[in-house]
Amino acid sequence: MLSVSVLHFHCAAAQLEALSPRLKPNPRARKTGYPMKLYKEDELEALAVAKFGTLAAVEAERDRRMVAKEQRAEAKLQRASLAHCWLSFLRAVSDWCSPI
Numbered sequence: 043m044l045s046v047s048v049l050h051f052h053c054a055a056a057q058l059e060a061l062s063p064r065l066k067p068n069p070r071a072r073k074t075g076y077p078m079k080l081y082k083e084d085e086l087e088a089l090a091v092a093k094f095g096t097l098a099a100v101e102a103e104r105d106r107r108m109v110a111k112e113q114r115a116e117a118k119l120q121r122a123s124l125a126h127c128w129l130s131f132l133r134a135v136s137d138w139c140s141p142i
Contacts, residue, residue, distance in 0.1 A: 051090040052103055061085050 048054070061081055068075035090100045 050104070051086045051100065052093070052107075053086060053089050057089060057093070061089070 058079075058081065063079035063081050065077040066080055068078050087097065091097060094100045094103055
């Protein structure tokens with residue numbers, strides 16, 4: 043699962059190492075899970091501004107990535123639809139060519 047720091051501020055794990063997170067037990071797996079790393083939002087904003095220049099540029103990057111994600115999903119759907127049509131055609135041809 044992606045964290046808010048990656049989705050909202052586009053910070054990579056290597057960039058987050060410079061910050062000091064607050065560790066909190068993982069509520070889903072208290073005994074076996076790794077603790078959650080909680081970062082201060084203002085520190086994440088400062089890191090994103092250092093990377094992109096302004097908060098508006100961070101918003102523009104988020105919008106660009108969302109558009110790209112939607113385009114990839116649409117292309118995947120079109121490929122699946124094309125594959126389905128092709129398989130239907132092959133089944134129809136094989137039924138037509140099969141001996142009686």
